[in-house]
Amino acid sequence: VYQQRVSRLTHSLSVCVITVDWSGYPSSEFSVLRASLLCDGSAIPLMSKVISSRYQNNSAVQNDFLDQMAAAIGKDKQVIIVTDAGFRSSWFHPLRSLGWDFVGRVRGSLYFQVAGDEEWQMARDMVSSTTARYLGFGRLARNASRDCPGHVYTVHKRATGRKSSQHSPRTDRMYRKNAREPWLLFTSLMGYKPRGIVKIYSRRMQTEQNFRDEKSERYGLGLRASKSRGKKRISVLCLLAT
Structure with missing residues (x-):
């Protein structure tokens, strides 16, 4: 489902600026690894992967996620991946092997x-x-x-x-x-x-707003109030929320 979504949203683009981030989802027991397409105004979620929080920042999980996204995007586009400081230097190597560019803090x-x-x-x-x-x-x-x-x-x-x-x-x-x-x-x-690079990185904050919109009980979808505790059910909620 996610790969079809990625392909549909990126097929007409020559340059894809995508932010990748981790977040507790909807609490600290599980984490979601998400890729979002940065646009004017707000980010559009492309792919999400819900896993146990003990695997957060796991290189194998991240590399598999990148491979799935690369298969959906294709090789005819410039892809720029934007990430925060939670992704260490080893994260940049698989991006370059895919022929993608990066901006990271x-x-x-x-x-x-x-x-x-x-x-x-x-x-x-x-x-x-x-x-x-x-x-x-x-x-x-x-x-x-x-x-x-x-x-x-x-x-x-x-x-x-x-x-x-x-x-x-x-x-x-x-x-x-x-x-x-x-x-x-x-x-x-x-x-x-320099200000162009800063502008690209500044837009990464859009995906953090998406996470808040999904989790907030007062202003968003209220996923924190969900009684779902299993990985599969939370993954379905994550798909519906995006």
Whole structure:
């Protein structure tokens, strides 16, 4: 069903910008791996895979998911995969083997090196400004088996949204810390201006809104209120919700 959906929604496109993300679904017991087509306004869900949360970020699960999507999209299109920092450097290798491009965020203790610099830098030590900048061609991850070439961009996005929330103090502190971190973006794309790469990555937030719409009992479909507990039933609900 999903492969037919992917084929139908992408067959007339020459360029497909697709975000891939994980989310607890509808609670922490299960997780969904979802690919969504980024469009003006909101993302259109293409494929979803519901699994036990203990397999979240599993490379074999992710690679199988990519292979299924590639079979449905075909080889006559440029595909750009957009992901957040939850996908590590090893994620980019299967994308390149499929002939696809990527834009991903790098955070935390992951190392990168820009061409011409002898030293490796840690992503969390990066200092940036509110103006998007191209740092140069570089490499990601010092481990030879995970080493990945690409282009490095950075920008410090100003925090937006509500000044207060209903989260716990600990969660609020985490959100404030994340908002203060600059974006370090790593991509295989060439010929783009810095703000163009930032714009592509910024649109990834559309899929997070889709997840909220499906889970919210007050503003969305209310999947959190579902009494379904089995993987098959939740997978059906996921298909119906998208």
